[in-house]
Amino acid sequence: MDANRTLALFERLVEIESPSWHEAEMARACEAELQDLGFTVTFDGSAEQTGSDVGNLIAHRSGNADGAVAFSAHMDTVKPCAGICVMRVEDERGEVLCSGGDTILSADDKAGVTAIFEGIRSMLEAGGPLPDVWVILTTCEEQSLLGSGALKAADVPQGVDCFVLDADGAPGSVVCNAPCHHTMDVAICGKSAHAGVEPEAGVSAIQVAARAIADMQLGRLDGATTANVGVIEGGVATNIVADACSFQAECRSLFPERADEAKRQMTDAVTRACERAGAHADISWTLDYPEVACAEEDAIVRRAKRAIEACGLSFQAVRTGGGADANCLRGLGVNAITLGTGMANFHATTEYIKVQDLLDDARLVEALIAEYAGS
Ligand SMILES: [Zn+2]
Known part of the structure; x- marks a missing residue:
């Protein structure tokens, strides 16, 4: 994981205005990034159903090891998100990224997107064995999961473990239960x-x-x-x-x-x-x-825990009262769970993320890729 590159990528993605239904520019930036990482990128036909100016992005890269793993995040943000300017400040919270105070930061969910891209890039650079990697980036998540709700089972990797980087809670927290x-x-x-x-x-x-x-x-x-x-x-x-x-x-x-x-x-x-x-x-x-109901002894949770501990982070199983893209993905046969990214005060102009949490998110993606390269 390259810290400067991660922070620069986060800043670049945050500056792209992408409120729900207007994710096209963000989608183009993500497509370019993923193509540069060797992915085949497609967009599904959901735009017609969601009313967004682009479909969900589904990308795949074949690996040279046996395993397969998927990562997911959403491309849209809530408002106000015009002209977001990332500030890096140091205060009692530690070193944090926040907005100028007149917009959200959009760490929800651009921290997730950034971590996925950087984690993959640094694993490619490391040159070791890699599993098949899928990346699913949805539209209109903030609109009651419109985007993931319009995904089709035929377009998503059936039975594959999928980590959705889109929860508050520190890196290392895993949403094992959602209604x-x-x-x-x-x-x-x-x-x-x-x-x-x-x-x-x-x-x-x-x-x-x-x-x-x-x-x-x-x-x-x-x-x-x-x-x-x-x-x-x-x-x-x-x-x-x-x-x-x-x-x-x-x-x-x-x-x-x-x-x-x-x-x-x-x-x-x-x-x-x-x-x-x-x-x-x-x-x-x-x-x-459907619900997300994972026990700590379930294979996906055990593997997440191993990767979390390999990063020196502490595993924490959490439950939530809200639904997420992971619920919709489960309904389509993808074995998805949501990970905490450290985003805080999301949907508010006081939104922030600790620099260390953003970097840990990228390290966790690396560790998960390594975990799935083994099988
Ligand atoms: Zn989110």
Whole structure:
């Protein structure tokens, strides 16, 4: 790992403005970098689905050893991200990289992208045996995982261990547990009637929805499970008994069977409210992504731990309440987990990353490549 080269690359990538849906310039820079490293670079057809100006980047480089490993990060950032200027300051946090204070830094996730490129470059320079390496860089991650949600199984390396460099937490932390995410769409069909003239002829879809939602267990259901109704709409005017009301809800859990229980309870609440009022409901559930559930003895975690310890970092298994690209990749058959990169205060203009953490991220990518060159 070349420290100066890493810092220069980070600075160059950060200066490319790449808010969600506008990743094309960043994608071109990444394509050039990867081609220079001997990768075959392709873009998938997701742009049409996501509305981004470019697809997800999927790159592959054949190795001369038996193993295979994948790395992933996202190309988009939140705003404000115009004219980001990297400052290197030394204070009580140590030596850190931050923005001028009027923008984010975009270490989320350009620290991840930088570490992947530098880790690969320095391993190529070292000249030892290399595994097959895949790099998957997504668009629109910050938009509820739109980019990775549009990936196709045929385009990604099936069964390959994949390290997604995109979590807060120090280098060495591994997100072993992340919840599955289900979305519920409900359309309640009542019967319209004039609210003043013959209200008894109507069935208020709004009241049915209200009863159903009031009957749902929402919020934090247990230490691993949450549920929420987030959107509701219906009705036309106060003098009309509303014949239609729709709402969207979600539930998440680290344990799929708990998510199934929550789904059942929410579905039953709607069914009961409909029966009581003589209404009808269309209810659909979509699995947005499956859970990440890795035990410390799982092969991918053991290998990550070995690489982490080889770098002199300390391994830490963490769990999160949010989804990440790793969840979507898992849904497509890629064995993905997320690694902490040291990014701090992400999505805020006070975002920063310690210089040492950025360098350790690149060293960790090196160590992971070495780990997978053996098998
Ligand atoms: Zn991120």
